[in-house]
Amino acid sequence: MPSLSSLPRLTPGSIVTVTCVLALLHFGREVLEPVALALILSLIIAPLINGMRRIGMGRLTATFGALLIAGIGVAGIGTILTYQLVAVTTELPQYRSAIHSKLEAVREMTEKPFARLEAELKAVAPANPAPAPKSNAEKKLVAGQIQPVPVEIRKPQLTTTETITRLVSMISGPVGETGLVLVLLVFILLDHESLRDRLIRLTGKGDVSRTIKALGDATEGVSRFFFSQFLVNAGFGIVVGLVLWAAGVPHAVLFGALSGVLRFVPYLGALVAGGAITLFVAAIDPGWTLALLCLAMFGAIELIAANVIEPKVYGHSSGLSPLAVMVSALFWSAMWGPVGLLLSTPLTLCMVVAGRHVSALEPVTILFADAPNVDEAHRFFHRVLAADVDAIVRDAKTFLRKFSFAKYCDHILLPGLALGANDFENGNIEKEQQNNIRATIAILAETVSQVLGGTMKKQKQRKVSMLDANVGAHLRQMRQKRLGRWQGPLDVPQRSIVLCAGFxxxxxxxxxxxxxxALREVAVDARSISFGDNRETPGEDTANLVSTIFITYPLASMMDNWIPVVQELRTNLPHAIIVTIRLFSEENQADQSVIKKHVDMVLRSFEEGLAFVAPNRANRS
Structure with a gap:
């Protein structure tokens, strides 16, 4: 996770740069819009070209073949939609009376409450004041002495040439821009490798690998996203069309295709499609039942597609969070209008991908990516500081359904606590947060022990007393309450107990x-002791019950006390194997070369410890 110091700072220079970029996007719209369209289309068509080249076609043939296939598909869909739209336009006069009656009914329903409110307000309002006296001109106008002069505004009759000129000017804009985009698309596809080499050359020789990785990620991400989106939207349009056809709505093909096409526009497209279907059905049906039924069915299909189908099909294809999609739609539509709204998702996706490799765009990736650049350990530490116990326990239960508690400790719990170890020891974490950390760990450990023991019951989480400053000692006391003074019976087979020891x-x-x-999860008889605890010991006869001693890896400041303790363990438990686990790098840990001289083995994780003690049942993962 990048630290705050590694992120770009907000300086006057950066503000000027961002302002210039925004001005360039806004005022350079006529130039940048077709270029952006061509680039996005080239990323979409690139997989088709690569597939055709893999079957032996040349670059030129594959490029024009892919363009021909895409053109035929777009032309076919456009022809069907145009034919259906003309048919709907022709039939609309038949529904004119139904439309008028519906509009009157809607107007009456909306105006009646306001008219009644206005009448009630007038009833309690004071009488109108006397009108001001009229001027002489107004008196003459009322008397008829001054007659108003009628004025008639007539539009000039257009000639044939002017009509043709206006029609050509209306068509030439969209057609000309479409032609420009196609020309740019052809040249980009034909000169694809050369453009990539030029971009790599611009970044310099030192960033070649990063640039190639960024270009590859952008191409793959946008292509995968659009392919997944095409599958979902095509299926959505087919289902909507079938439902409308089954309901007896005419031109179901048109509205099914319209629903699928408009869904490419984030959020707004589905609303427009649903509104258009509802209005059309309301116009052709004398009542409101069919219109409301179609609206309900469209809403149900949209909810299923958005909340069930898309998360499974997309996965991480989009790479954007839902909020990012909405914000990008607002931004790009404000910059470039409808075209910007259509391109908002791919353009923002390219920026998010680039932010993973370009430091200047890293804030965009952090804000808009589908998942923040925070691993599970960082997320655990953030939630511990916030005392979000419910979220921590929920995530832990989810993790433990697939993996062992040892793996949870190695990958989440201990690395998460290590993030704040120095701050905790130096007192940089507030006292309240320290208490929250202790209480959260204690509750988490007790909950996990119940889950592992199969005795989890629905109960309120017990608040750990703030006097329990030592969470480990608190957990040991809880186990002794359950299992007895020695944390279990002493009439057990020899060499069957694993002892975990520390200061x-x-x-x-x-x-x-x-x-x-972690050891008890895999049915190992594990118990713990603390050095310096002067309480009574089980006796010398129990020495042969211990097979392995796991002693905590010492800090450099504890070496003078740690070495004599290990030597004493060697004397009192001569048959036991002494092992230590160096879990993570701490600044003040003892030198490993010195530790190896006093123990039988140095391991690196809880999982290795389980494998060492119980190799046949160490891991559920």
């Missing part, structure tokens, strides 16, 4: 207790 510190006790939980 009586918050760090060591927590690590020992977490590893005990």
């Amino acid at each position: 009586a510190s918050e760090r060591d006790d927590l690590l020992s207790e977490l590893f005990v939980m």
